[in-house]
């Protein structure tokens with residue numbers, strides 16, 4: 001009973017689908033963003049604003065290390081930038097199936113406006129560049145890839161069917 005680790009770009013639906021999965025199967029749900037916010041007693045946006053991205057990544061890595069003790073039976077909803085640190089991915093992959101929720105930037109733009117997501121509010125080509133660079137990383141680490149442009153229920157079904165096939 002490996003963990004199910006959800007990765008993908010901001011707005012791909014990891015948090016939404018994580019909740020659906022948790023209600024479908026008796027796995028415990030952890031969200032790295034929620035754990036970070038709880039640890040710091042602050043919103044993600046204010047951590048970025050007050051302490052900067054470097055500090056945020058440091059806390060994110062602490063949270064991943066703490067999750068290393070969860071060696072099965074959990075759904076882990078990751079922040080979009082979890083792949084920025086390869087040690088995060090090594091830890092998560094040890095006990096988990098990495099599932100990439102793959103979604104076009106066009107769909108993501110339709111879904112979110114960046115509120116509460118500081119890196120999505122950058123101007124110019126920054127988001128496009130980030131998306132391009134991260135796509136390679138998600139692809140590299142994924143054990144399974146699902147089409148996250150379908151509705152959340154369908155995405156959850158795809159994940160269960162792929163993971164159960166092995």
Ligand SMILES: Nc1ncnc2c1ncn2[C@@H]1O[C@H](COP(=O)(O)OP(=O)(O)OP(=O)(O)O)[C@@H](O)[C@H]1O
Nearest residue numbers: 009010011012013014015016079080111150151152
């Ligand atoms: N499959 C889907 N189809 C349509 N809309 C969706 C889908 N999944 C999520 N959404 C909507 O897109 C928005 C972002 O979803 P969500 O917060 O789950 O993304 P996320 O991957 O967790 O993002 P982040 O990396 O920033 O935490 C929400 O408004 C949600 O309702």
Ligand SMILES: O=C(O)C1=C[C@@H](O)[C@@H](O)[C@H](O)C1
Nearest residue numbers: 010033079080081117118119
């Ligand atoms: O893609 C990212 O780097 C981020 C995604 C969010 O889930 C949060 O973890 C934060 O806004 C950073």
Ligand SMILES: [Mg+2]
Nearest residue numbers: 014015033078
């Ligand atoms: Mg999320």
